[in-house]
Amino acid sequence: MPAVTVENPLALPRVAAAAGAASRPVLSVTTAPSGFEGEGFPVRRAFAGIDHRHLDPFILMDQMGEVDYEPGEAKGTPWHPHRGFETVTYIIDGIFDHQDSQGGGGTITNGDTQWMTAGSGLLHIEAPPESLVMSGGLFHGIQLWVNLPARNKMMAPRYQDIRGSRVQLLTSPDGGALLRVIAGELDGHEGPGITHTPISLVHATLAPGAEITLPWREDFNGIAYVLAGKGSAGAEHRPIRLGQAAVFGTGSSLTVRADERQDSRTPDLEVLLLGGRPIREPMAQYGPFVMNTRAELEQAFEDFKKGRLGTIPAVHGMSEGGL
Template sequence: MPAVTVDNVLALPRIAEPAPGAVSRPVRSLTTAPVAYEGEGFPVRRAFAGIDLAALDPFVLMDQMGEVDYAPGEPKGTAWHPHRGFETVTYMIEGIMEHRDSSGGGGTIGGGDTQWMTAGGGILHIETPPEHLVMSGGLFHGVQLWVNLPRENKMAAPRYQDITGRKVALLSSSDGGALVRVIAGEVDGHHGPGSTYTPISLVHATIAPGASLTLPWNPDFNALAYVLAGAGFVGEDRRPIHTGQTAVYGRGDTITISATDTQDSRTKSLEVFFLGGKPIREPIAMAGPFVMNTRAEVFQAFEDFQAGRLGSVPARYETLD
């Protein structure tokens, strides 16, 4: 699982041991993501299925895209579609994805890169594998996260951030057993490059077999851990967890997860996506590609989309619609 790696994890800044009296967050729940199909038919795991929205706030949806090894001609993407009222974060682990949107934003991301799109008041966009990848096939694996926007920012102007893998903050656990990539927010004083309206932290960690990782976590944030690959134990009571499962932590100062002593030959390490943020605590009305505060606002979003007020497909891409 490439993402961003280093030759010597011990050369990285190390995350400090928990301070005396720090409270380890207990595990409140463990859920298993069901498999579904998105866009033109690529497989996803619905990481948040079965979890109360109140426990997820400020997040509303997360899909693990793949991991799948496409044959030539098989890679799939999405058609042009609208969004309003939230941000989409696409983190690529393996493979390549292209993004284009009606505001002129867009780019190509590969392993370790992140696309951060603020839909705000409304935008149209499309996500597709590049033509050469469609022709050749290959591995495809990533995560897409929807981050809610507070009422005051729901109609903000759309924006796009292209975060290359070399920009993320790279850290080591205190004993060198884990590589920690900070994509957004802060861990132990180290900040990721993602700029957010809602205060959040996003981290991808690779934990060696038998190693344990304890992260200091903002006590005002919720905390979740999703296993991208591998098997381990979560929390101080070491509840078993494996690929496709999400742990929701309770309140406290630190979050802990450890890898089993042996992993399968395909996985080699425990791969975990950590996320947390300051809850917005506002009503949520969701329908399709819109995340608003009221049903009336959702209906208005559909009406605005149908009237062309959320943007238009750039002329050079109309044939892709």
């Protein structure tokens, strides 16, 4: 799990919650069920079982892999529409190509993030490049859906290709954790992702036995999702492991700790820390459309059927059925 690393974390800015900051308790720990997405790549449904009031403004998150593909096995998605929200694709290991009906697209690889604001709508495809399909190899990432407030749902689509070299790197006071701030801010240190809905997205790597207690905005919710390894969440040290999400209650700091012993395949605890300011608007979702009312959902389907969200390019690098 390379993502972005540094030789000496102690050379980085150090962050920690202020003494006396109110610790957020752990309200629940849920285990993500496994499934398949697109043309059959394995995912964990990270937010399954979590009440939406603890998720808002997030909608869903899939952990894609970790999977080591044999030659010819790598899969992607067919062309599909989106409207009314943002997709955030963070690639930890491997490589992914993406393309849309408006001519946008690109390639993201280890530590890169592709932030797509679907807004008023477009057609989109994601797939591994032919070289990965031919050779096989490791693939691991996440895709997060972030809701847009009603005033932004019909804005023009927009991309942000955030290279791993641009993320804000921080550490804990003892250097036992590497914190990658992708979006939002942590203790005044801002990540490169530009958000319409205020959120924070941090990928933390904790060495065995390391603990972080981070300042966290009181108007944000808080979630820790384990990508690899095992540890605990909260000052009460609630156990968490690969594929589990801890939902935090209110407070001004959150705590995550790595177990002293990890398995040989996963030397560290890898965890995503997410939080956002709830939008608190009605949400109507069906498949790839996330709107405020049923009537807006019906309009989205009508627009899609009539080609108003775009058409698949006649010449493009990915087939209509994906791979």
